[in-house]
Amino acid sequence: MKQLLYTNPANVTALIARLALAITIFPHGAQKLLGWFGGNGFAGTMSFLTGAAGLPWIVGLLVILIEFFAPLLLVLGLATRLAALGILGNFIGIVLSAHLHSGFFMNWQAEAGKEEGLEYFILLFGLTLISLIAGGGKASVDALVNHNRP
Template sequence: MNCADRRDLGLLLLRMGTGGVLAAHGTQKLFGWFGGGGIEGTGQFMDSLGFKPGRASALATGLAEAGGGVLLALGLATPAAGSAAAGAMTGAAAVHVPDGFFAQSGGYEYPAFLGMASAGLAVAGPGALSFDHALGHTLNRNWMVPAALAATAAVTTMVVGMRNKRLRNAQDTEA
């Protein structure tokens, strides 16, 4: 097996693992599968975390995780899929920042790792063992990587910033 084959196999494994985990988490939010809250339960939870409106936030997060995860696993529209998943994980990490880094303390380690893996796949591309490759990279052009990452960064910064402002205002009101 040559280096290119090893790289493509490694990208396939990384895409399948990362995408599968993201898809499972997204279906918890969208459909209540795997012990999740579905749109209603997740929407109430998102609302309690300061992501408003909660139901719309649950839908957006569920679609970014489930859709981004499935597309990453398939290696289809990899820049957009990886960027969407990275954005959702940035929002999740923001929730866990007060608890520190490590996951066993409720920290942001896990969503940060999934976000970085997703962003890394958006940048690296899916490899030859992918639908993007089979389709001639129609949905995986070089210009799409910075465009998708920049758009996601802008939206994520806005959403997390609005959430943080709501939380600060709530704390100021309580004080």
């Protein structure tokens, strides 16, 4: 367990990566769980994920919980690797199920119904891998728990 939380408390790169990742993912989770930022909230999201998307209810629930709570853990730098692993698994599933064949670009001006490309996910995976490798870094609870020294 201690190795899971180990991090260099002076690592500013880890701090930047986990905060950027948290700021990017949290609004998606807040849409799904709370209905913030124009989202459908828990009931609407579960209905979509289990209906139109065809996911089992447990997978839909995990998507919502990971996208909401993992960014909160990242902001704190608490169980950083576990939070990053949850995000990585969640978004690998999203890419494989909906975006893999959509090309590279976001396609914001493409015809209706076309999925987003892979460029956003490549950046997301890069930040996630930094958090997985480096841990929480500077200003993280992980560093405090381990009493690490730079």
